[in-house]
Amino acid sequence: MVRNIRDIAKSAGVSVSTVSKVINNYPNVSAKTKERVMRVVQEEQFVPNSTARGLVKGSTQTLGLFLTTGLSHPFFVQLLAGLEGPLKESGYDLIYLAQIDWNPDYSLVRHCRSRNVDGVLIFGFQRNDLNFKEMLQSEIPTVFIDLDLLGVRAGYITSDNMDSIKQSVHYLTGLKHRKIAFVAGYLDSYVGKLRFEGYRQGIQEADLPYRSEYIYFGDFTRDSGYLAMKQFLQSPEPPTAVICSSDMSAAGVMEAVAESGLSVPEDVSVIGFDDIEISRYMQPPLTTVRQDFKTIGRQAIQQLDQMIRTPQVAPPMLVVPTEFIIRGSCGICGENQ
Amino acid sequence: MVRNIRDIAKSAGVSVSTVSKVINNYPNVSAKTKERVMRVVQEEQFVPNSTARGLVKGSTQTLGLFLTTGLSHPFFVQLLAGLEGPLKESGYDLIYLAQIDWNPDYSLVRHCRSRNVDGVLIFGFQRNDLNFKEMLQSEIPTVFIDLDLLGVRAGYITSDNMDSIKQSVHYLTGLKHRKIAFVAGYLDSYVGKLRFEGYRQGIQEADLPYRSEYIYFGDFTRDSGYLAMKQFLQSPEPPTAVICSSDMSAAGVMEAVAESGLSVPEDVSVIGFDDIEISRYMQPPLTTVRQDFKTIGRQAIQQLDQMIRTPQVAPPMLVVPTEFIIRGSCGICGENQ
């Protein structure tokens, strides 16, 4: 069985450097030799050892993927699905940098260097992670997703969180709602903060008062949505609509509504964020903000690829538009008809 | 900035081989030298280049992950989540072998060889994929998940599909059901076939007739569940209970039931398979078979690790027990009380 380029060279009756030139599609190789070499390569099903190639080239056609959220985050799948195609097209493989225990000695930068990855994709919330600081100062091409971090060679891609929520508010005011509550996500997360800001601005633009009893500070989970609605329901003037920072928390809100004998959308309108798979199947189907993970994934790989190939290219700062998906969880406000 | 082992050697005033011995924890190094080297290593935050190491050792501390299903499969997340911890503990990184277009020229074995992965994890359905044949004959340690493929150095791990469904049948007969329908998954998939077989045997053991109008051949999706139930409902004697090959199809079944004005579990009992995250939130919460992905993931890594370290170890053939989760979607059969 053929092991290396040398064997190919021998079989083809040429030198190793010629074989190298052929398999790398370099010029200055006669058509004849090229063909002869290629035949042997085909016959022997030869693939150059990427480890050796990586060693000499100092790069590996590999992208590191680092998640702060753990793999079970619902976005993650969608994001990864969006990554699949572009990955294939660009010829990179993805290496999942296993990282679960936040060992204080762990250094993402070192991990990347040891693996010789060409670039890194980071997906997560916590912007003040020490590992990120190090990453931002390093020369390793990096793209953050859902985290507005910028560095020498690090940029980001994120959905248009603020405007999306503003749009949700306007949609509800258009439906004559004036008592609009908000289930916030982690405020120290980038997306959590922006979505909250979107709510505040939306409320303000609609000349609605900011009422603290209409705000619940949750953590994107279903439970926090449930708890939020329970609390809203106890207010003297319960809201007629609630905007959530995630579809999961919207599900929790709907559960609490049902439990109290009220119904969606007759008594209270609900809007989510994300458009995860199950949202269309909720009862009623959830009106929500869809994140465009296809575009996010494609852009992430594309931008990374450019930064890798062209060192002087500026890191991206991309805001990807969302899509407002109207389904059945919102109705015209009964009180103000 | 320190680049390599040679710089460390210089700083510590020793030879490169001594540094190598120290960082690899080899014996025959005096405590004094060891300490001196380690100090420099710490100071410089040195990490040996794994590409170079991989080249000389012919292995990379890397496991390939290959999915036939694409990333969007709901199990995938759960499986990957189960992989995270064991991965970290065993020191492997996971390389996702991007593979979306089934290019006939593509060879998984070649891809693995080129990347020098130490082992491969394959997750999928289609057992007659040509790439797998090649894989089975190769010397690359391989563990299949949900696919009963065996090779020279390839084994598998799977849930106890057949018995689980048999148990579902018995649970329903215990609830006096006698008209039990089944929504099958792809029959040319390993799990689809086994679950169907479990249904047949369960029916037989309960002395129930096998009625073809109670079988629907679906594909694990929600839509197929919906269609299945629509069909069952048109039969002269609609079933009082239905067992599904997946939670997703169970969700479809429940939707169809609700749509026809009937209700779960009063009119028809429903059982799923998988226990995906949303099942507990369905209306009513779904009774289902929980796959133990933690164990599957842990075993997969562990078995792979053993095969890698000990060439003579036999490939695993592991069947992992499931857990029957009783929630609210089954009731005593009204007809036979």
Added chain:
DNA sequence: TTGTAAGCGTTATCAT
């Protein structure tokens, strides 16, 4: 116990 030097399989430089 420590050091020297020969690989590992490529690519890249420089002759030819």
Added chain:
DNA sequence: ATGATAACGCTTACAA
């Protein structure tokens, strides 16, 4: 257009 040969950073006999 083709071929020697020196890297790339590490491990590992073998020598000292």
